[in-house]
Structures are given as structure tokens and as C-alpha cells.
Amino acid sequence: MNSSLSLFNLMHPDILADPYPFYHRLQTEAPIHWDPYVKAWVCTSYTEVAAALRDPRLSTERLLPSEALASLGLQDMIPIYAVLERQLLFIDHSDHTRLRALMNRAFTARRAEEMRSYIQRIVDQLLDTVESRGSMDVVRDLAYPLPITIIAELLGVPVEDREQLKKWSDDYASVLGSFQSIPDNLASVLQSVSEMGAYFDAIILRRRQEPRDDLISALIAAQETDNQISQAELIKNCILLLAAGHETTTNLIANGIYTLLRFPEQKDRFLTDPTIVASAIEEMLRYESPAQYTSRKALTDLEIGGQLIRQRQVVILIMGAANRDPARFPDPDHFDISRHDNKHLAFGYAAHFCLGAALARVEGQVAIQTVAQRFPLLRMDLQLPTWRENVNVRGLASFHVRVDSSAARGA
Ligand code: HEM
Numbered sequence: 001m002n003s004s005l006s007l008f009n010l011m012h013p014d015i016l017a018d019p020y021p022f023y024h025r026l027q028t029e030a031p032i033h034w035d036p037y038v039k040a041w042v043c044t045s046y047t048e049v050a051a052a053l054r055d056p057r058l059s060t061e062r063l064l065p066s067e068a069l070a071s072l073g074l075q076d077m078i079p080i081y082a083v084l085e086r087q088l089l090f091i092d093h094s095d096h097t098r099l100r101a102l103m104n105r106a107f108t109a110r111r112a113e114e115m116r117s118y119i120q121r122i123v124d125q126l127l128d129t130v131e132s133r134g135s136m137d138v139v140r141d142l143a144y145p146l147p148i149t150i151i152a153e154l155l156g157v158p159v160e161d162r163e164q165l166k167k168w169s170d171d172y173a174s175v176l177g178s179f180q181s182i183p184d185n186l187a188s189v190l191q192s193v194s195e196m197g198a199y200f201d202a203i204i205l206r207r208r209q210e211p212r213d214d215l216i217s218a219l220i221a222a223q224e225t226d227n228q229i230s231q232a233e234l235i236k237n238c239i240l241l242l243a244a245g246h247e248t249t250t251n252l253i254a255n256g257i258y259t260l261l262r263f264p265e266q267k268d269r270f271l272t273d274p275t276i277v278a279s280a281i282e283e284m285l286r287y288e289s290p291a292q293y294t295s296r297k298a299l300t301d302l303e304i305g306g307q308l309i310r311q312r313q314v315v316i317l318i319m320g321a322a323n324r325d326p327a328r329f330p331d332p333d334h335f336d337i338s339r340h341d342n343k344h345l346a347f348g349y350a351a352h353f354c355l356g357a358a359l360a361r362v363e364g365q366v367a368i369q370t371v372a373q374r375f376p377l378l379r380m381d382l383q384l385p386t387w388r389e390n391v392n393v394r395g396l397a398s399f400h401v402r403v404d405s406s407a408a409r410g411a
Contacts, residue, residue, distance in 0.1 A: 001033060001034065001035065001036060003037070003044060003206060005025070005026060005029065005033065005035070006035050006036075006037040006038065007035055007037070007042055007316065007391075008037045008038065009022060010022070010391040011389070011391060016387050016389065016391065017196055018253070019321075019391075020321075020324050022253075023318065023320065023321035023343060024324070024326075026042065026044045026318075026321065027044050027045055027198050027321065027325060027326075027327075029306055030042075031043070031044055031048065032044075032045070032048060032304050032305040032306075032307045033307075034307075035102050035316075038294065038316065039314070040219055040313070040314040040315060040316045041304070041306060041309055041313060041314070041315040041316065042316045042318065043305070043316065043318065044131065044318050044321035044325070044356070045260055045321075045322065045325055045327065046322040046323070046327060046328035046329075046345070047327070047328070047387060048191050048304055049317045049318065049321075049322035049345060049375060050320060050322070050349055052296060052315060052349070053294075053296075053302070053317060053345070053348060053349040053350050053352070054349060055296075055302070056092075056093070056299075057298065057300050057302050058297070058298060058299070058302075058315060059092045059294035059296060059297050059298075059299050060089060060090055060091065060092050060096075060133065060296060060297075060352060061090060061091060061092050061297065061316065062090070062295055062296060062297035062314055063081050063084055063085055063090055063199060064081065066078050066081070067382065068405065069144060070079060072237075074104055074182060075298075076182060076186055076190070077175075077182060077186075079190055079194070079258075080175055080189060080190065080193055081195060081367050083193050083196075083197065083236055083239060083365045083393050084236075086232065086233050086236050086237075087237055087239070087240040088100060088103065088237060088240060088352070088355065088404065089237050089244075089352065092351075094157070096351060096352075097351075098155070098229075099229060099233065099245055100351070100355075101270065102219070102223070102229055103219070103355060104219070105222050106215055106218035106221075106222055106289060107215060107241075107355055107356070108218045109228070111154070111215075111359075112356075112358035112362050113358070113362065115150060115153075115154065115359065115362060115407045116362050118150070118153065119146070119150060119362060119363055119366045119367075120366050120370070121249070122145075122146055122149050122150065123366055123367050123370045124370065125333045126141060126145060126146065127140050127142070127370065127371065127375075130142075130403060131142070131156060131374070131403065133248075133403075134402065134403060134404035135381060135401065135402050135403060135404070136400070136401055136403055137398050137399060137400050137401060138253070138254050138257050138258070138371075138396075138399040138400075138401055139250065139254045139396055139397065139399050140396050140398060141256075142253065142254075142367060142371070143249075143250045143251070143253035143254035143367070144166070144250050144408050145162070146161050146249075146250075146253065146367055147245065147246040147247075147249035147250050147253075147370045147371070148166050148169070148246045148250075149162060150243060150249075150359070150363060151245040151246050152165060152240065153214075154214065154215050154245075154359075155214060155215050155238060155241060155242065156212055156213075156214025156215060156216050156217065157199075157203055157216075158202075161199075164199075165211075165242060165246075165411055167192065167244075167324045168192040168193075168195060168196045168199075168242070168243075169190040169242055169243045169246055169247060170247075171185065171188055171192035172189070172192065172193065172196070172239065172243045173243055173247045173390070173393050174189065174366045174390065175189055183206050183363070184384060194241075195237070195267040196242070197235055197238050197239070199232070199233055200234075200235045200238040202217060203238075204216060204220065204231065204234055204235065207220055208220055211232040215241070216234075216238065219234060219237075219238075220234070229398075236309060241355075241356070242352075244355075244356065245356050245360075247290075247393050248290040248291055248360065249290075249356075249359075249363050249364070250395060251288075251290035251393065251395030251396075252281075252290050252360060252363075252364045252395060253364055253367045253368060253394060254283065254365070254395060255284065255288035255290065255394065255396065256280075256281065256284035256288070256368050256397045257368055257371060257378075257399070257401070258288075258362060258380075258385060258396060258399055259284055259287055259288055259335055260280075260284075260337075260350060260368070261336035261378065261379065261380050261401070262335070262374070263335050266280075266334050266335055266336070266337050267372070269337060270337055270372055271336070271372055271373075271376055274369075275336060276337055277341065277365050277368070277369045278361075278365065279337060279338055279342070279362045280337035280338075280367070280368070281361055282339070282344065283335060283337045283339050283342060284337075284364070284368075285323075285344055285346035285347070285364075285395075286324075286329070286339070286342055286344035286346060287323070287324075287335050288392065289319055289323050289345075289346040289388055289392060289394065290389065290394055290395060291319065291320075291346065291348075291392065291393065291394075292319065292320035292358035292392050292393075292394050293317060293318040293319060293320065293344065293392055294315065294316075294317050294348065294352075295314055295315060295316045295317060296314070297312060297314050297315075298310065298311050298312060298313050298314075298315065299315070301312065310355065313351065314362045317348060319344075319345040319348070320394065321344060322345050323345055329342075339392070342363035347360075374395065375403040376401075377402075377403075377404075377411070378399055378401055378403055379402050380400070380402075381397075381400035381401055381402055383400045385397075385398060385399040386398060386402070409411070
């Protein structure tokens with residue numbers, strides 16, 4: 001294979017900033033191909049990514065066992081993989097159905113909707129702080145503190161632990177963005193993983209003694225009724241909720257505001273039509289998907305797009321590319337907040353469809369609509385935003401905007 005088609009190119013700063021021309025090239029020249037550099041099949045077309053996500057012959061149980069890690073010289077990663085193991089995202093079939101049913105019971109769309117007024121209160125408080133300053137870093141001042149506050153509240157962990165939770169979660173996400181390689185910050189990741197485990201272990205024990213109206217207590221109650229989830233599974237899935245529930249939502253909010261500002265006619269439309277918020281959020285999710293890809297492992301030989309995938313081979317499914325596939329979305333690089341038939345794959349699809357999609361949508365709607373209503377003259381600062389160096393979790397490192405009324409006069 002031509003090395004210019006390898007996924008490793010995604011780490012190049014220009015491609016990281018705008019991966020879509022590269023994705024389109026893959027869609028045209030090699031929609032499904034073996035990438036010898038990442039040792040996996042790579043799939044970029046909407047039809048095939050969606051079909052693969054619902055194909056039971058493709059498993060999410062794709063973590064390398066300890067022996068395989070050791071033989072690849074990745075033995076230092078063993079404690080990290082041990083935490084990922086037994087998380088919803090890495091189990092399948094009856095095990096997944098059992099755990100997912102239990103988590104669905106504790107994590108309902110109603111619970112997400114009930115959070116709306118709390119989310120509004122936190123957004124208002126965060127924006128009060130920036131208003132007098134006249135400018136804000138959307139990531140630092142809004143998109144980062146909001147989801148971590150909400151997930152901390154939902155899980156029932158003290159909000160004062162927010163900085164600590166953020167550090168752990170950042171470390172965890174950095175592992176998910178590397179192609180089975182040792183992250184540069186390995187020592188920090190190992191420490192975070194061990195500390196997170198001990199932290200949730202202690203909280204779960206406290207909630208067992210004194211239940212509250214929070215997600216951890218709800219999971220314990222479900223566990224005690226059905227005796228279906230072990231303490232280790234509970235800890236690992238709290239870690240998953242913390243990390244999955246915050247990084248991606250941060251990026252939905254910051255990427256969404258950034259994209260609105262890049263397309264002023266869409267921003268004007270967003271401001272003048274309050275009914276458009278839900279469809280605008282869907283378009284933001286499609287256009288700059290916070291989770292760019294996932295992967296699956298073949299349980300048996302099978303065919304995808306005419307290519308034979310052998311048992312045990314890994315397939316990388318790029319939702320970020322599928323969501324810009326011209327065969328599925330007319331004019332896919334056009335950002336259109338009133339787009340119809342917008343069945344994007346930003347939350348995945350089928351059995352592993354995002355557990356927190358309802359919550360993420362409410363957070364995105366409240367945050368972005370409130371910013372637009374309070375600061376209709378919002379505009380980008382001269383300092384251009386930079387993308388984080390993570391090819392999977394797509395998000396801005398920082399993003400400065402002017403929120404004062406002088407912005408309208410070009411000050
Ligand atoms: C699964 C994206 C927010 C919890 C997923 C998957 C994607 C995704 C793509 C499926 C991965 C796969 O099939 O391999 C997103 C995006 C979010 C977001 C883009 C925000 C914009 C959240 C939130 C939570 C959450 C707020 C929880 C508080 C989960 C969990 C799973 C999951 C637990 C695993 C579900 C399963 O395997 O059954 N998410 N997510 N996510 N997400 Fe999210």
C-alpha cells in the first residue's frame with residue numbers, strides 16, 4: 001500500500017487540523033484497505049462503517065491479551081489494558097447485554113433531561129464569569145468545566161475533585177488516541193489509572209453504606225437486586241463513564257461553537273431561529289465528530305466491501321470519514337444546521353450506541369444556545385485555535401473568542 005494512504009498521516013499537523021481531504025482520498029482510492037503501518041483494515045465509507053458497527057461477527061473484544069502485549073514490547077501497558085477490560089465498550093454479546101441493561105436502568109434519557117435545569121445553571125454561572133472580561137477561551141472557560149461538573153454531579157462524586165478527575169480522564173483519553181503504542185506520558189497514565197481505581201473503589205464502598213440519589217447508588221441498587229455486576233466491573237465502568245462522558249462532550253461544545261463562527265450565515269440562522277438548536281447540534285456532531293473512529297476485531301473470516309477480512313484481524317471504522325461521505329450526505333463538506341436526514345454515526349450505532357448520547361445532546365444544546373443568546377456578537381479572536389494532538393478524540397486545545405459588544409465594531 002502507498003504509505004501516503006496510511007492512517008499514520010493523521011498525525012501530521014496539517015492533516016490533524018483538517019483530516020477531511022485525506023478521508024475523501026481514502027474514500028476514492030481505498031475505501032476499505034489493509035494498512036500495514038497500523039496493522040489493521042481501515043474503513044471510511046458510511047455504508048460499510050454502519051454495517052460493520054451492527055455486524056455481530058465483528059467484536060468489540062479487541063484488547064490484546066497480556067502475553068500479546070508483552071511479545072510486542074508493550075508490557076508496560078498491561079495495567080492500563082486491565083482497566084479497559086470489562087468496560088462496556090470492550091465486551092460483547094451476552095456479557096454486554098447484561099451490563100448494558102443494568103447501566104441503561106441507571107442511566108436513562110429521563111435522568112439526562114432532568115439535568116437540563118442544572119446544566120443551565122452551571123452554564124449561566126460559567127458565562128457570568130467571562131462576561132465582565134470581554135473574552136473567553138471557549139475550551140478552558142466553558143467546554144471543559146461544564147461536562148466534568150455534570151458527570152461529577154451525576155455520578156455523585158464531589159465537584160471539588162474536578163481538577164483531579166480531569167487529569168485522570170485526560171490521561172486515560174490519551175491512551176485511546178494512540179495506535180497500540182506506548183504513550184509519551186506513560187508514567188502519568190499508569191499513576192492516574194491506579195488512583196482512579198482506588199478513588200472509585202472508596203466511593204462505591206461509601207455509597208453502599210449510605211446510598212444517595214446518584215448514578216453510582218443506582219448502579220449499586222441494580223447490582224444488589226440482580227447480583228449481576230462485580231465490584232471490579234462497577235469500578236471500571238465508573239471510569240468509563242467519567243472519561244467517555246466528559247472529553248467528547250467538551251469537544252462537541254467547542255467544535256460546535258468554532259464551526260458556527262466559521263460559517264457566519266449559519267450563525268445568523270442559529271441566532272434568529274430558536275427552533276433550530278436540536279438539528280444544529282446534530283450537524284455539529286456530523287461535521288466535526290468528537291470521536292473520529294472506533295475499531296472491531298473479526299471473530300471469523302468475513303467480507304467487507306469486497307475485501308476478505310481474516311479471523312482476528314482488526315478493522316478501524318472511521319466515523320469522522322463516514323459522516324462526510326458524499327455517497328450518504330449530499331455536499332458533505334457544507335455545514336448546514338437545518339440538514340435533513342442527518343443520521344450521522346458520531347455516537348456509533350447498534351448495540352454499542354453511546355449510552356450518554358441524550359445527556360451529551362442536552363449539554364450541547366444548552367451550552368451553545370446560551371452562548372449564542374447571551375453573546376450574539378461573538379467572534380473569533382485573532383489568536384487562531386489549535387487542534388489537540390489526538391487523532392481519535394477530535395477537539396480544540398484552546399479557542400479564544402471576544403464576547404464584548406465592541407466585537408461588533410471590529411475592535
Ligand atoms: C459509546 C461517542 C458522550 C458514555 C460511545 C460510542 C461513541 C460515543 C462513538 C460507541 C463506540 C463504539 O461503538 O466502539 C460519544 C460522543 C459524545 C459522547 C461523540 C459527546 C458528544 C458520552 C457521555 C457519556 C458516554 C456524556 C456518559 C456520561 C458512553 C458509554 C459508551 C459510549 C458508556 C459505551 C456503550 C456500550 O459499549 O454499550 N460514545 N459519546 N458518552 N459512550 Fe459516548
